[in-house]
Amino acid sequence: MNHILETTVAGRTLKVEFGKIGMLSNCAMLISYGDTVVMVNANASENPRDGIDFFPLSIEYEERFYSVGKIPGGFIKREGRPSEKSILNARAIDRPIRPLFPKGYRNDVQVVCTVLSVEQDNLPNILAMNGASLGLLLSSIPFVDPVATVSVGLIDGNFVLNPTVEERKLSTMDLTICATRERVMMIEASGDEIPEEVMISAINYGFEQCQPIIKFQEEARSKFGKEKVTPTLYHVDETLEKEVTEYSFEMLKEAMYITDKDQRNERLKVIKEDINSAFAEKYPDAKGDIGEVIYNTQKEIVRDMMLNKKRRPDGRAFDEVRNIGCEVDLLPRTHGTGLFTRGLTQVLTVATLGAIGDVQIIDGLGEEESKRYMHHYNFPAYSVGEVKPLRGPGRREIGHGALAEKALVPLIPSEEEFPYTIRLVSEVLSSNGSTSQASVCGSTLALLDAGVPIKRPAAGIAMGLITNEDLTQEGVLTDIQGIEDFFGDMDFKVAGTTKGITAIQVDTKIKGLSDYVIRTAIEDARKARLHILEKIDECIEKPREELSQYAPRIITMSIDPEKIRDVIGAGGKVINKIIAETGVKIDIKEDGKIFIMSADSVGANKAVKMIDDLTREIKVGEIYLGKVTKITTFGAFVEVLPNKEGLVHISKLDVTRVNKVEDIVSVGDEILVKVTEIDNQGRVNLSRKDALADTEEKNKEDDEK
Structure with a gap:
């Protein structure tokens, strides 16, 4: 039997259907919001896993290209390894759900969210987060506290619930809130320097908007939920x-x-x-x-x-930041470097500037097709003094890199202001608490050192929390180190500028955060951030005025879009010739904007002239140095611009009478000619005679001066 339950969220229908699909799953259902549809399957092993000391929860977020009517790119026309966005979405689902399972529960639990259909107005990741909670709630798995998720935008000072595509374009904030009935479980936010009070209000608004969705989940459970199994919880022998x-x-x-x-x-x-x-x-x-x-x-x-003792493990006050160190210009051949040290946490970030064509192409389900600013984060074993094989980036590295990238996106100059692709790589050299936020600081130093005209410097800090069993005591910690993260209850990362917040990421090990904790963490994070920004300012006050001598130079020019085909040529023949002769890299936009990148100014200037000649219009009255391409009995054809030629009639070849064209010019000769006429059929008439006369007159005037 197919069970259907519906409600309305932000004026759109949220619907859940189950009982028709996936009959062998503990719970299989379709959850839809508008035309976005996600399939959720939740299952658990019958018995606990032996020999482990953790809860083996696995969250998978599966993107299907058919959901947006696309066939995957590449040679193998099927979905491959999860995209970066899939990994980030899976992490976002895991973080609010994991703390809500019973302590000591060690059965394998897997939730698979498969995106089947996407309407861009309704984000599938938000739907999947609600679906994961509801799927677990309806199953027999011992998960009893529903968690709801909403997205909040900010347009003209007003909060917008689950903004559409057009609203997201106008919004200066992208906030995701996960909450239970009592507390906030997770926060993900990015924004254009959002003031702290506005962010706190937005979080409160999001928490309130979660409540009807929680009520909807509870109603679904009361009507259709399976009886919960009594779990076998692991306990250490009391003796x-x-x-x-x-x-x-x-x-x-x-x-x-x-x-x-x-x-x-x-x-x-x-x-x-x-x-x-x-x-x-x-x-x-x-x-x-x-x-x-x-x-x-x-x-x-x-x-x-x-x-109770009001003492931190390293003796600091609760709101005290560890010693800060900032350095730039460390590596001789890179375009920009920043070394940021905070206590025993140290990150080296290297900035590389590339051509516009070096953008990252994104083959995914969203509207974004490319990125010209990228941040990558590496966390090798030596950063914690361990020995492990070096592998590719794991989910943690991808998540930390994305967070630091998000923190700096609002500050990166536009393509018009700075026509470069920018890549930052943060190498964690030493880790003892919040390397992701150290990479924000190191990235700011590297960008300034590279001469990137960012709006303002940014910095990040991680806040922690210590509570007692019944949550009646709450101690918020500034700049948590490893031991406080390990034994603490919260990792509350905040990045921003002197003006406001650009990114937040919050997860917790307990069943949610109170209003007091959220407000205190945001306010204390600002104080710490301003302190760090002062240290950055002491190291490097503003972007360097000159790029590194090893950074490429880019010349920007614009042509008539109708002339793009002339620059490219049949099969790319013309543009490849320019590149081969000048050694430059060329990117052409559909609007006629051309970016010429070269480490050699001579080559760049030559490429500019070649493109200018290809796209320049011949004008009556102008004098050109052209090449003779063909000789006839009645005159000579002269190419004055690439692929553009005109006729010099025999009577216009010289100031005196000419009996034979070959007496004056030969094929391949370069001669000065003046454009005397362009007829209504576009034919160009030239005169060497007039060009010589004009040149003689000009020389005479110069001599008189």
Whole structure:
């Protein structure tokens, strides 16, 4: 039986259908919003997975090109590995859902969201986030707290719920909010320097707009939901837990109060070896459980230290930023470099400038087809002092790179202002908390060093949270380091300028954030950001006036769009000849704008002249240096511009009478000619006689001067 339930969100129909498809899934359903349709399948293993100490949740976001009526590009005409957007969307679904499962639940759970149809006004990722929650809610999987998601735009000071394509073009903010009935679970935001108060109001607005969707999910569950299974939750043996805690508590407490990270880690290593040795004989197969008890004990000590003793592991105040270091111009041959250090976190960002044709082509489901600004983030094992094989970027690297990119997009100059493609690569050299926000700072330094005229410098900071079990105590931390992230409850990243916020990413390990935490985190992040921006300003105050000597130079010129075919030529013959002769790189836009890139100004200027000659119109009265292409009994044909020639009649070849054309010129000769007429059929009449007379007259005037 096919069950259907509908509601209205922002004037559009949100509909869920299940019971007709995917009969063997725990829950299979279609969720639609307008003409956007996503299929959601939720399943879980019958038994917990042995030998693990985490919840094995897998979220997959599958894009299908048929959803937008496209056939995939490339030789293999089918979808391949997930796109960057698919990975980011899967991460966004995972983050608000994961904390809502029971603690100790270790069954494999997989949610697959497959995009079947896309109407650009209604974003499939927002629909998939709601669908994932609803699919889990309707299934027998022990997930009972629905989470709703909305998108919020900002147009002329007014908030817009789930903005359409046209509204997104006008909006200065793109905010995604995930919330339960009580609290905000996740925030993703980008904006054109949004003031803090406006962002806080937008988050509150989004939270309110989530509530009807939560009610809709609860109604669906009450009508059609399966009975929830009673999960088998993993618990450490109480006797073991008590014995290990009593044995290790004071030793661990002494170690956790050491402020120096290296000394603390060295002491913890010794203590853990001692604990494992002490219980090896009595509990030979419980090394994992002992490790979990140690972790929980450390967590308890750190929380007590901060909530009750008001002391952070490294001795800083709650709103204090670690020592900041900024450097530029580190590498001799790159176009721009920035080294940003914050405590033991260090990121090197390198900027590279390329031609407009170097843009990244995007083959996806959205409207965006290319990117001329890209940011990539690398997190090698050596950044945390470990030894691991070097692989391609994982989901974490892709997510962190996208966040830093988002933070700087509003500040990148337009193509008209700065006709370059820009690529930033952030190399994490040392990691001890919020490398993604360090890469925002390093990227700002690199852009300024490269001479990119960004609107304003940007900086980022990560805020943390420490709470007690019943959430009655909440301590917000500025500039969290690794240990505070590991034992804390929140990672609240905020990037922006002196003017406002450009990006936010928030996820939590607990069941949501209160209004107090959100407001405090945003306000304290601004104070920290302004402090970091002062340090950046001390290092490099503004973009360099001159590009690196190794950066390409770009000359921009415009031609009549009707002349583009003349520059390209049949099969690209003409433009390839220009490139071969001058060594430049040429990009041509449909509006007639041409970008000529070269490290050699001589080659660039030569290319400009060649294109100018190809597109210039012959004008009556002008004098040209042309080449004789053909001789007849009645005159000579002369090419005055590429592929444009005219006739010099025998009577116009010289100031005296000419009996034979060959007496004056030969094929291949270059001669000065003046355009005397262009008839109504476009034929050009030239005169060498008039050109010589005009030249003689000009020389005479110059001599008299």
